[in-house]
Amino acid sequence: EEQLVQSGAEVKKPGESLKISCKTSGYSFTSYYIGWVRQMPGKGLEWMGAILPDDSETRYSPSLQGQVTISVDKFINIAYLQWSSLKPSDTAIYYCARHSGRLGAPDYWGQGTLVTVSS
């Protein structure tokens, strides 16, 4: 059974760095893109980017390129989303999700990680 389990909620100050994780199991980790989706408070879903663990090919949403870094450790089947300098506008729930194929939509989702950035 495919499972994605995300790290716990975080409270950070503006300017701090952060790396959240998504541990996967139940499928071949290197064979599927794994992506991140943002949901700001009271707002809709926003696709941030995705990475293919096999070769680390990464695609980012044009609006978020340079704001975050997506990476993986393919030896322990974990994907990461990282910020070098958080802003209050980064406050959101972040979901990791496996893509169902090279062009496929996100199918299996993590439970979400709430990130709160406040001074």
Place this chain on the structure above:
Amino acid sequence: QSALTQPASVSGSPGQSITISCTGTSSDVGNYNYVAWYQQPPGKAPKFLIYEVSSRPSGVSNRFSGSKSGNTASLTISGLQTEDEADYYCSSYTSRGTWVFGGGTKLTVL
């Protein structure tokens, strides 16, 4: 890339059918049959409802169906039930090799 356009809200009575539209461009919905739909109950993660325009993953009720015409995709829910009350999102693959979601539609079952 701009979000796909969905109505902010739709409503229906139990037993009725409703349709949610999702309008994109020739760079996404209109050019690819990689449109998906999701159901998100309040406070929960999205659930995968429809993929490749009209296919249902295993376990999804056949009350949910999808279609596409030109740059607009649609999700139809037949035999509305109170538990269908949720937010619904469409998504599409794009010519940039990325994905884009719609703004979301709140379904109220009266």
